[in-house]
Amino acid sequence: MIHIKNAHVYAPEDKGICDVVIEAGRIIYVGEKCEISGPFNLEIVDLQEKYLCPGFIDQHVHITGGGGEGGPETSTPEIWLSELTKNGVTTVIGCLGTDGVTRSMARLYGKAKALENEGVSSYIYTGAYQIPLPTLTGSVKSDLIFIDKVVGVGEVAISDHRSSGISPEELARIAGEARVGGMIGGKKGKVHLHVGDGKKGLKIIYDAADYADIPLSQFQPTHLNRNRRLMKESFEFGMRGGYCDYTAGEEVYDEDEVTAAEAVYEALKAGVPMDNLTISSDGNGSLPVFDSQKRLVGLGVGSVSALLKSVQAMFFKYKIPLEIALSTVTKNPSTIHGLKGKGEIKEGWDADLVVLNENLEIESVMAKGRWMVRKGVLEVFGTFEKH
Structure with a gap:
């Protein structure tokens, strides 16, 4: 049993100074100061009013690597366990991207299982950029019904020269399968969409929703801060019931690009x-740069560390209340994707926790009741990580 004392709890709602008690990987008490005694092992941790928040949920990570637009040597590597935990990520949703051939759904599922066994919680999307979508069982619907870790479809590309030029009717069929598969499988079945910088923007989503009478809440487009035009389009989409995901990071490489923190600030203002x-990191995905002729001229790699940087910027630079900033990486993605026991500090929920100091720097991280990082030091490593 672990007794955390004097924590300033953001659950992500501000709960003030609380004690939190953990047993068998779950939170069993959140409330006023309490005392515990008995014939059992008890670890007492006094946080001295430091922030305690839910573990971060990164809903867009290329856990098996991504990229490959410049040839095999430009494929990015798989993610290590410690890259997640040292950045506060205790739950991850893995996805395929441009390459759904040399990186398969089978490998994606296997990597998710490996990360789960190493100590964090993991889920995956079925599909990739192009259609026909790669799946595990032969269809989106049956993947959602029968495969435990599949929570939705993604990342399917639209408005991008690397997409399949998907039609509204095709997108509607995918969304319909995801919706029914989610209903039968007890999941949300959201369609997570990669949005490129094409001129059509989000139009295909509206067309698909109208074609099949599917609510916009079935869709979650991402990378909506890649330019200001797309960011402004996202505001209407969000106000009409759709879910808006902005790619984390506070550095911009193009004058028209928008940071995630600014995008959230402007969305709230709108x-x-x-x-x-x-917000999500696009961790371990490639960050290709194309010229006006769509030729590859540069390449970077996404990092899950971007999540915390964007949360910090929301709070310190844009003065967004901490509970709202934290919700974008905790409660909101959990609710949208139906991740039971995740994203909040509540009795009966999983003990996924992050300790932050007054500068919102990570001091400790707990996943499923196990300390992964203690006072800035990694305590748990992946199977093949050197330490």
Whole structure:
């Protein structure tokens, strides 16, 4: 049993100074100061009013690597366990991207299982950029019904020269399968969409929703801060019930690009419901740069460390209340994707926790009741990590 004392709990709502008690990987008490005694092992941790928040949920990570647009040597590597935990990520949703051939759904599932066994919680999307979508069982619907870790479809590319030029009718069929598969499988079945910088923007989503009478809440487009035009389009989408995901990071490489923190700030100012806003890292995905002729001229790699940087910028630079900033990486993605026991500090929920100091720097991280990082030091490593 672990007794955390004097924590300033953001659950992500501000709960003030609380004690939190953990047993068998779950939170069993959140409330006023308490005392515990008995014939059992008890670890007492006094946080001295440091922040305690839910573990971060990164809903867009290329856990098996991504990229490959410049040839096999430009494929990015798989993610290590410690890259997640040292950055506060205790739950991850893995996805395929441009390459759904040399990186398969089978490998994606296997990597997710490996990360789960190493100590964090993991889920995956079925599919990739192009259609026909790669799946595990032969269809999106049956993947959602029968495969435990599949929570949705993604990342399917639209408005991008690397997409399949998907039609509204095709997208509607995918969304319909995801919706029914999610209903039968007890999942949300969201369609997570990679949005490129094409001129059509989000139009295909509206067309698909109208074609099949599917609510916009079935869709979650991402990379919506890649330019200001797309960011502004996202505001209407969010206000009409859709979910808006902005790619984390506070460095911009193009004058028209927008940081995630600014995008969330502008979305809130425009009236988008806070519950409809999330950020994700695109961790271990390639960050290709194309010229006006769509030729590859540069390449970078996404990092899950971007999540915390964007949360910090939301709070310190844009003065967004901490509970709202944290919700974009905790409660909101959990609710959108139906991740039971995740994203909040509540009795009966998983003990996924992050300790932050007054500068919102990570001091300790707990996943499923196990300390992964203690006072800035990694305590748990992946199977093949050197330490």
